[in-house]
Amino acid sequence: MKPHRQQPLYFAFLLHRLSGLGLALFLPFHFYVLALALEGNAELDQFLHWSASPLVKFAESGLVFLLAIHLFGGLRLLALENLPWSNSHKNYAAMALAGGFFVACGFLLRAF
Amino acid sequence: MPQQSSQTILDVVTWIQRHLDAGLSYRFACRVGMCGSCAMMVNGIPRWTCRTHVNKVMRDNSLTIEPLRNLPLIKDLACDMSEFFEKWTDSKGYFQGSTTRHDPVSTLSPNSPQRRVADAATECINCAICYASCDVVNWNRDYLGPAALNRAWSLQNDERDSASAERLSVVAGDAGCHQCHSQQGCATYCPNELNPTASIAGLKRMVAKAYVRGELGAGGKGRQGPESDA
Amino acid sequence: MLEVRLYLAQRASAAIMAPLVLIHLGVMIYTIQGGVDAAEILERTRGSFFWGANYGLFVIAVSVHAAIGLRNILREWLSLRGIGLAIISWIFFAGLLMAGLRAVAAVVIA
Numbered sequence: 001m002k003p004h005r006q007q008p009l010y011f012a013f014l015l016h017r018l019s020g021l022g023l024a025l026f027l028p029f030h031f032y033v034l035a036l037a038l039e040g041n042a043e044l045d046q047f048l049h050w051s052a053s054p055l056v057k058f059a060e061s062g063l064v065f066l067l068a069i070h071l072f073g074g075l076r077l078l079a080l081e082n083l084p085w086s087n088s089h090k091n092y093a094a095m096a097l098a099g100g101f102f103v104a105c106g107f108l109l110r111a112f
Numbered sequence: 113m114p115q116q117s118s119q120t121i122l123d124v125v126t127w128i129q130r131h132l133d134a135g136l137s138y139r140f141a142c143r144v145g146m147c148g149s150c151a152m153m154v155n156g157i158p159r160w161t162c163r164t165h166v167n168k169v170m171r172d173n174s175l176t177i178e179p180l181r182n183l184p185l186i187k188d189l190a191c192d193m194s195e196f197f198e199k200w201t202d203s204k205g206y207f208q209g210s211t212t213r214h215d216p217v218s219t220l221s222p223n224s225p226q227r228r229v230a231d232a233a234t235e236c237i238n239c240a241i242c243y244a245s246c247d248v249v250n251w252n253r254d255y256l257g258p259a260a261l262n263r264a265w266s267l268q269n270d271e272r273d274s275a276s277a278e279r280l281s282v283v284a285g286d287a288g289c290h291q292c293h294s295q296q297g298c299a300t301y302c303p304n305e306l307n308p309t310a311s312i313a314g315l316k317r318m319v320a321k322a323y324v325r326g327e328l329g330a331g332g333k334g335r336q337g338p339e340s341d342a
Numbered sequence: 343m344l345e346v347r348l349y350l351a352q353r354a355s356a357a358i359m360a361p362l363v364l365i366h367l368g369v370m371i372y373t374i375q376g377g378v379d380a381a382e383i384l385e386r387t388r389g390s391f392f393w394g395a396n397y398g399l400f401v402i403a404v405s406v407h408a409a410i411g412l413r414n415i416l417r418e419w420l421s422l423r424g425i426g427l428a429i430i431s432w433i434f435f436a437g438l439l440m441a442g443l444r445a446v447a448a449v450v451i452a
Binding site for chain 3: 248251252284285286288290291316319320323328
């Protein structure tokens with residue numbers, strides 16, 4: 001990575017962009033699965049049983065992490081742009097990351 | 113080359129020109145961090161070379177000195193600064209008064225909130241370090257960039273300035289403040305510790321308010337070439 | 343002006359989604375224990391005005407938000423410009439919106 005990018009708020013930007021991209025690409029699949037309910041409970045259940053396997057649960061916690069980190073990172077940006085200026089954005093970005101891990105771990109703990 | 117105490121990057125470049133390569137082209141003037149002409153990439157990071165000490169930035173006993181990023185190269189370490197200054201004028205980065213010499217001198221309180229905001233953004237030396245550190249400039253060649261927008265924000269908060277509406281419509285243009293992703297590379301590397309990201313956030317709010325109130329002109333005429341979006 | 347409008351739409355959709363995402367995360371963490379099955383989901387959502395409005399609004403906001411975000415990425419990282427960029431962004435928006443509303447209908451309408 002280029003040296004000038006090696007600063008915390010660039011990483012915060014990158015994480016926000018990549019998590020957003022990941023979520024955007026996951027959404028069509030998410031919607032497709034839910035629409036299976038149109039064809040009756042059996043179709044949806046077939047998928048849900050597949051998703052109960054440990055590996056898929058881990059992958060799901062990854063998605064939960066992406067969603068949480070994008071939420072917290074996005075709230076940070078809304079605050080940056082709309083509230084009086086704060087010089088603590090490196091701390092806020094770190095807190096957003098920690099919050100993302102916290103939520104994803106909470107999900108994992110409940111899933112198993 | 114001989115190492116000396118308090119040796120700056122500019123000293124190194126000058127030594128190279130005097131002893132190794134007389135044809136080496138680079139730019140400097142004041143040597144004391146006032147003029148903003150000697151900025152270069154030092155080990156990949158944009159810095160004012162006259163105030164950057166070698167022993168503070170040397171990594172593994174080596175230094176890589178390159179011309180500023182995001183600007184066309186003329187020769188060696190000298191960049192063409194035209195687009196940087198053109199964007200400055202495109203974004204109406206100059207004071208436009210409405211009074212004449214016959215009017216009384218306006219009185220300004222240095223303590224008014226608006227004046228404090230304007231002052232906070234005012235000490236720019238046009239070194240283009242923020243411009244070189246900005247990824248949005250790199251991704252969108254039309255983007256006005258941190259220095260020009262920071263200047264625009266300062267002027268928007270100058271109560272004597274009379275071009276506020278026109279300036280706002282330019283910074284609200286497709287190459288304007290909304291392109292900024294708040295990565296804060298500009299604020300990280302600004303040698304005068306200005307924060308263009310904070311200024312741009314202020315412009316975003318100002319534009320949003322004007323848009324909602326229907327006060328935003330058609331604007332955005334500066335640098336809207338065929339490359340920019342429909 | 344296009345960029346101002348996109349910026350405002352991006353931020354407005356984000357602000358709308360913030361509480362919806364919190365609810366979504368809460369529901370996910372709450373229901374994941376013991377696994378989920380279709381009956382459990384549909385029992386909660388079928389015929390519910392609250393969940394219908396919640397997810398309907400969510401789908402509209404996320405379609406706007408994701409399409410604008412994707413547009414930024416295509417523009418900045420792949421240098422896409424002009425009509426091509428507009429077409430891809432609009433297709434992504436329309437596709438997400440239709441697939442999303444269909445999914446909401448599937449789980450809400452009995």
